[in-house]
Amino acid sequence: MVVSVDAFAVLAEPTRRRILERLCRTESSVGDLVDALGMSQPAVSKHLKVLREAGFVSYRTAAQQRIYRINVRPLQAVDDWLTPYRRLWTEHLDALERHLDSQE
Amino acid sequence: MVVSVDAFAVLAEPTRRRILERLCRTESSVGDLVDALGMSQPAVSKHLKVLREAGFVSYRTAAQQRIYRINVRPLQAVDDWLTPYRRLWTEHLDALERHLDSQE
DNA sequence: TGGCCATATTCCTTGACAGGCATATGCCTG
DNA sequence: CAGGCATATGCCTGTCAAGGAATATGGCCA
Numbered sequence: 001m002v003v004s005v006d007a008f009a010v011l012a013e014p015t016r017r018r019i020l021e022r023l024c025r026t027e028s029s030v031g032d033l034v035d036a037l038g039m040s041q042p043a044v045s046k047h048l049k050v051l052r053e054a055g056f057v058s059y060r061t062a063a064q065q066r067i068y069r070i071n072v073r074p075l076q077a078v079d080d081w082l083t084p085y086r087r088l089w090t091e092h093l094d095a096l097e098r099h100l101d102s103q104e
Numbered sequence: 105m106v107v108s109v110d111a112f113a114v115l116a117e118p119t120r121r122r123i124l125e126r127l128c129r130t131e132s133s134v135g136d137l138v139d140a141l142g143m144s145q146p147a148v149s150k151h152l153k154v155l156r157e158a159g160f161v162s163y164r165t166a167a168q169q170r171i172y173r174i175n176v177r178p179l180q181a182v183d184d185w186l187t188p189y190r191r192l193w194t195e196h197l198d199a200l201e202r203h204l205d206s207q208e
Numbered sequence: 209t210g211g212c213c214a215t216a217t218t219c220c221t222t223g224a225c226a227g228g229c230a231t232a233t234g235c236c237t238g
Numbered sequence: 239c240a241g242g243c244a245t246a247t248g249c250c251t252g253t254c255a256a257g258g259a260a261t262a263t264g265g266c267c268a
Contacts, residue, residue: 088174
């Protein structure tokens with residue numbers, strides 16, 4: 001799993017996010033995704049390759065099919081990236097709560 | 105504030121993330137950012153424009169300077185986007201905890 | 209093994225975007 | 239109001255990624 005690929009660049013592609021949204025709910029073969037996305041099979045395979053190399057998905061083989069599933073690691077990385085920013089709104093919220101408390 | 109611009113596409117650019125990381129800690133003028141990033145002033149201004157139009161930053165005017173500050177809304181949107189995925193690891197964690205509990 | 213099915217890869221074209229340089233705009237001060 | 243400082247915009251070029259069509263790979267079954 002190549003980790004050097006930038007998670008945000010991978011997520012910048014709407015189609016790839018749609019793939020993740022689907023795989024979040026259920027595993028899917030490539031054909032399933034092609035049907036769900038209404039896109040050509042090569043296009044889907046190429047997006048899956050990008051997702052794979054960034055660690056977002058992996059697959060198991062079932063006969064001639066490849067069943068793709070989602071991986072959490074890169075998504076956790078995004079979650080971690082948000083950490084320093086979250087205080088921006090939680091602190092604002094705290095300040096607001098204090099303000100409201102002082103009003104009653 | 106144009107909200108149609110895709111937050112992930114904006115964050116896909118490493119330089120823009122660096123700008124946000126800095127603005128998370130402190131407001132900065134364009135000149136401050138140019139110094140901090142070691143990049144040409146036009147390049148920085150262009151990134152700021154993208155960030156502005158996506159709602160990530162706004163500015164106030166101080167004499168000839170524009171003091172940029174971070175906005176939380178688009179970051180909250182990313183945080184929200186993660187919501188359905190977070191259960192993937194929290195549930196795994198819960199399952200692990202249950203397993204460990206059953207072992208003792 | 210030959211042919212078929214599911215998926216991957218290659219080639220090609222097109223469009224978007226980043227950065228540098230030059231230049232325009234806007235605002236302040238003497 | 240002239241000159242200068244801070245920032246924005248336009249133009250140009252190189253890079254890169256997405257999608258389509260054609261084709262290659264690899265596993266399954268008769």
